[in-house]
Amino acid sequence: MTTIPPRTLTKSNAQYKAALKRLPLGVASTFRYWGDDRTIYVDHGKGGRVWDIDGNEYVDYRLGYGPAILGYADDRVDAAARDGMTVGGVFALSTERELIVADRIARMVPGMDLVRFSNSGTEAVMAALRLARAHTGRESYLLIEGSYHGLFDAAMWMVNVEDWDAAGTRDPEVVSYSKGIPQDLKSLVHLTPMNDPQRLTEVFAKHGNSMAAMLIEPIQGNCCGISASTEYVRLARALCDQYGVLLIIDEVKTGFRVAKGGVQSLHGVVPDISTFAKAMANGYPIAAVAGREKVMRTFRYGGAAHGGTYTAHAVSLAAAEECLRILDETPALDTIASYGEQLKAGLSDILNRRGIVHSFTGHPSMFGLFFAPTAPDNYRDWKLSDYSFYDTMAYHLHDLGIICEPDSREPWFICEAHDAACLADTLKAVETAVDATLEQIKAEKRA
Ligand code: PMP
Numbered sequence: 001m002t003t004i005p006p007r008t009l010t011k012s013n014a015q016y017k018a019a020l021k022r023l024p025l026g027v028a029s030t031f032r033y034w035g036d037d038r039t040i041y042v043d044h045g046k047g048g049r050v051w052d053i054d055g056n057e058y059v060d061y062r063l064g065y066g067p068a069i070l071g072y073a074d075d076r077v078d079a080a081a082r083d084g085m086t087v088g089g090v091f092a093l094s095t096e097r098e099l100i101v102a103d104r105i106a107r108m109v110p111g112m113d114l115v116r117f118s119n120s121g122t123e124a125v126m127a128a129l130r131l132a133r134a135h136t137g138r139e140s141y142l143l144i145e146g147s148y149h150g151l152f153d154a155a156m157w158m159v160n161v162e163d164w165d166a167a168g169t170r171d172p173e174v175v176s177y178s179k180g181i182p183q184d185l186k187s188l189v190h191l192t193p194m195n196d197p198q199r200l201t202e203v204f205a206k207h208g209n210s211m212a213a214m215l216i217e218p219i220q221g222n223c224c225g226i227s228a229s230t231e232y233v234r235l236a237r238a239l240c241d242q243y244g245v246l247l248i249i250d251e252v253k254t255g256f257r258v259a260k261g262g263v264q265s266l267h268g269v270v271p272d273i274s275t276f277a278k279a280m281a282n283g284y285p286i287a288a289v290a291g292r293e294k295v296m297r298t299f300r301y302g303g304a305a306h307g308g309t310y311t312a313h314a315v316s317l318a319a320a321e322e323c324l325r326i327l328d329e330t331p332a333l334d335t336i337a338s339y340g341e342q343l344k345a346g347l348s349d350i351l352n353r354r355g356i357v358h359s360f361t362g363h364p365s366m367f368g369l370f371f372a373p374t375a376p377d378n379y380r381d382w383k384l385s386d387y388s389f390y391d392t393m394a395y396h397l398h399d400l401g402i403i404c405e406p407d408s409r410e411p412w413f414i415c416e417a418h419d420a421a422c423l424a425d426t427l428k429a430v431e432t433a434v435d436a437t438l439e440q441i442k443a444e445k446r447a
Contacts, residue, residue, distance in 0.1 A: 001439065002432055002436040002439055003183070004396055004399050004432065004433075004436055006399060007054070007056050007093045007398075007399050007401075008054050008055075008056070009037065009038065009040070009052075009054055009056075010054060011041070011053045011054045012039060012040050012041045012052055012054055012275045013036075013037060013051055015053060016036065016039045018302070019041075020423035023397070026039060027039065029365035034406060036151065037402035038398070039106075040052045040056075042367070043071070044072075044175075045060065045068070045072030045073060045392075046071070046072050046073050047071040047072060047073075047415075047417035047418075047419070048060060048071050048072075048415050048417045048418035048419065048422045049072075049422070049424075050072065050197070050403065052244065053385065054093045054403065057401055058398075058401050058402060058403045058420040059401065059402050059403070059425050059426050059429075060072075060143040060403045061163075061402070061403060061404045061405075061413055061414070061415075061426075062403055062404065062405055062410065062413060063287045063413040063415055063446060064144070064278075064283060065219065065221075065410070065413070066224065066253050066257065066278035066366065066413050067277075067279065067281075067282065067283040067321070068282060068283050068415050069256065069257055069278070069282055069327065069332075069415055069416065070280040070282050070323065070332065070416045070417060071416055071417025072283070072284075072311075072414060072415075072417075072420070073413040074177070074282050074385065074417070074431060075321055076115065076326060077281070077282040077319050077322050078319075078353075079231065079283070079322075080318045080319055080321060080322035081149070081284055081315050081316075081318055081319040083318055084097075084314045084315040084316070084317060084319065085314070085315055087314035087315075088314065089313070089314060089315075089335050090309060090310055090311075090312075090313050090314065092309070093319070094312070095314060097310070097312075097314070097317045097318065097321060098099050098312050098317065100161070100321055101117075101170045101320050101321050102114075102115035102288075103315055104156060104321070104324045104325065105288060105290055105324070105326065106290070107186055108256065108260045108261055108324065108327075108328055109260075109261045109262055109264070109265065109274065109276075109290065110261055110265060111264075111270030111271075111292065112120075112274060112290035112291060113290075113291070113292055113293040114290065114291065114293055114296035114297070114298065115288050115289070116279075116289045116290075116296070116299055116306055117286060117287065117288055117289075117311050117312040117317070118286075118287040118288065118289060118308070118311065119287060119310050119311065119313070119316075120150070120277060120285060120310065121149075121150050121250075121275065121277035121278065121283050121287055122149075122150030122151050122152055122364025123150075123308070124251055124252065124275040124276070124277055124287035124288060124289050125149045125150050125152070125215070125248075125252070125275050126150065126152045126155075127221060127289045127304075127306050128213075128215075128248050128250075128275050128289050128291075129141060129154055129155075129212070129215070129248070129273075130173060130213045130304050130305070130306075130415050131215060131273060131289065131295065131296070131298055131299060131306070132213035132246040132248060132272070132273060132295075133212040133213070133299040133304075134214075134298050135246060135295050135303075135304070136212045136213075136244065136245070136246060137212075137246075137358040138210055138211060138212040139188055139210075139212060140187075140188045140189065140190065140201060140207060140210050140211050141154070141189060141190070141192050141211055141212050141213045141214065141215060142189075142190045142191070142192060142207070142211055142213070142214040142215070142243065142245075143155070143157060143187065143190070143192075143215055144191070144193070144215070144216050144217070144220075144228075144377040145158070145159050145191050145192065145194060145380065146192050146194060146196050146220050146222075146223035146226060146378065146379025146380060146382065147215065147216070147217050147220055147222070147250070148220075148222035148223070149215055149217075149252075150252070151178075153181050153182065153185055153382045154185060154188070154189070155180050155215075156176050156177050156178055157174055157175070157176055157177070157185075157186065157189045157191065158172045158173075158174070158175060158176075158177045158310060159171065159172035159173065159174055159191055159379070159380070160172050160174075160175045161379070161380055161383040161384070163325065164380075166380070166384055167232045172380070172436075174191055174217070174420060181403070183354045184267070185344075189316070190203055190207055190211070192232050193378040193379065193380060194220070194226060194228055194232070194256060194377060194378040194379065195228060195229055195232050195321060195377045195378055196378065197198075197231070197232060197235050197329075200232070200236065200239065200289075200442050201239065203241040204243050204245070205241070208242070208243030208244075208245060209237065209243060209244075210245060211243065211245045213245060213246045213247070213248050213273075214229065214236055214239075214240055214245055214247055215231070215248045215250055216247070216248070216249055216250065217234060217249075217250045217251075217252075217253070217254070218233050218249065218254070218264070218266075218267060219254050219258065219263050219361075219362050219363060219366065220379075221252070221253030221254060221255070221366060221410075221411060222235040222253075222409055222410065223363055223364055223379055223382060223409050224362070224368030224370070224375070224376075224382055224408060224409050224410075224411060225360075225361040225362020225363070225368035226266075226361055226362075226368070226375070226376060226377060226378065226379065226411040226425075227361055227362060227363075227377070228311025229377075230246075230261060230266075230268070230269075233264075233267040233269045234267065234268075234269055237269045237270075239270075240272070240332055241384065246271075246272040246273060247269075247271040247273075248271060248272070248273045248274070248275065249262070249263070249264045249269070249270050249271040249273075249274045249275075249337060250274075250275050251263060251264065251274050251275060252275055252276065252277040252278055252361070253274035253278055253366065254366070254380075255274070255275075255277070255278070255279060255280070256276065256279040256280060256323075256324065256327050257279045257333070257336075257362040257363075257365050257366060258365055258402055259333065260327060260328055260333065260365065262276070263353055263363075270440045271290050271291070272295050273289060273290070273292070273295060273296075274289075274290050274291060274397070275287065275288070275289055275290075276288045276290065279322045279327070280320045280323060281319040281320040281324075281417070283288045283319075284315060284316040284317060284319035284320070284323075285310075285313070285316055286308060286312075286316035286317065286319070286320050289306075291407065293368075303410070304329055307421075309349070318383075320391065325435075332416045333365070334364045334415055335415075335416050336362070336364075336414045336415065336418075337364040337365050338364075339364075339413045339414050339419075340363070340366075340367060340412075341419045342423055343412070343414070343418075343423060343426065344350070344360055344364065344367060346423065346426070346427040346430070347369065347401070347427075347430060350427065350430055350431050350434055351434065354434060354435075354438065356371065356389075356434070356438075357371065357372065358370060358371050358372070359372060359373060359374055359375040360375065360409075361375040361376075362411050364414070365409040365413070365414050366412070366413050366414070367398075367411055367412055368408070368409075368411045368412075369390065369408075369412065370385065370387075370390075370408075371386065371387070371390060372390040374383055374388070382409070387408040388441075389437060391406065391408065392411075392437045392440055392441070393430075393433045393437045394406045395407070395436060396432070396433035396436045396437060397429055397430065397433045398428035400432055400433055401429060402426055402429045402430070412420065
């Protein structure tokens with residue numbers, strides 16, 4: 001019998017109870033609530049690890065949903081941010097560093113001629129969609145099922161696969177994934193399954209002439225790293241050209257992570273507009289909208305509005321300058337991918353020795369793990385797959401000092417600071433977690 005000593009979460013539990021009085025669910029972001037007894041409050045992070053307020057140490061594969069690409073509290077980026085602090089904050093005026101960072105982005109990502117900054121991924125995608133609408137004079141847009149583009153009304157639509165007859169001929173219903181979204185907005189959104197070229201061609205034939213944009217995350221960073229094939233992304237590019245629709249590649253998670261030029265460079269496709277955020281500044285809040293010159297110049301008086309009080313904040317901008325320099329000029333991304341490959345190999349070895357069928361999606365720097373011979377290539381298939389093994393294993397891993405997302409939709413993120421000790425600790429914990437999961441499943445079957 002595998003025994004997992006329970007973590008002490010006394011201080012986190014007390015903090016949760018106290019926080020509940022002032023913060024809905026006791027947290028600042030709904031996804032940080034992991035249950036009344038298992039919501040963790042962080043003391044600090046360093047490198048690839050975090051420590052909670054009870055002193056529990058974890059190897060972290062969530063990395064704040066991706067931003068800590070170099071690792072927490074990276075000395076180089078933090079020194080740059082401290083230097084940025086001396087600039088004085090925000091002025092409702094521009095600083096010289098904006099051009100330095102914009103130049104770096106344009107050099108790293110082919111085809112991104114012009115750049116504007118935002119504070120978060122949500123804000124960047126919101127601006128990108130507004131830009132596409134302003135440029136084309138059209139209002140509707142196309143999303144891929146399973147994608148996540150942030151918390152703004154236009155992006156918060158999904159297909160309801162819970163109440164869907166997979167064997168039938170009808171598509172799942174399009175629903176908003178939060179209360180509070182005006183239902184009138186539904187008429188502007190179209191959804192199509194990933195990697196289905198026929199459906200994509202059909203949706204363009206039907207709605208292409210009235211669509212402003214197609215948004216795609218070629219690696220779905222919020223749906224297990226399900227990946228578009230190169231042919232699919234290229235078809236999207238060709239259809240957008242044919243119908244005058246702007247292609248927006250959302251690289252909020254993939255940008256400056258899977259390659260210097262993002263996932264778009266891996267597919268050899270240049271979008272009209274692209275959005276970046278997480279890995280830009282190793283956790284300091286900054287994002288970017290970038291794109292083709294003619295489109296980007298629609299950001300002007302009388303064109304698409306863009307701006308905001310905290311846009312291009314001096315601290316974030318200084319952090320972005322240093323973080324992007326490191327990602328561009330050092331082998332950091334190779335180090336990250338190589339660790340991801342080693343981790344995947346280690347996981348496979350443990351699972352194979354127990355005859356557990358599995359597969360991976362995404363990129364070594366952000367990969368999804370499935371307990372099926374082949375990974376799903378669209379959201380409907382993920383929803384119909386069995387993710388109970390993952391859910392149980394993740395639960396045990398937390399107790400064993402490894403933080404992966406409890407929801408199997410979130411990939412495992414790797415940072416430059418994950419090292420041999422992190423790998424050894426992780427694989428030891430995974431071995432125990434997998435055995436405990438197997439025993440638990442066996443016991444449940446017997447019961
Ligand atoms: N787009 C994608 C692809 C994302 O993964 C996210 C965040 N997970 C967003 C947009 C929204 O970014 P933010 O949380 O910074 O608003």
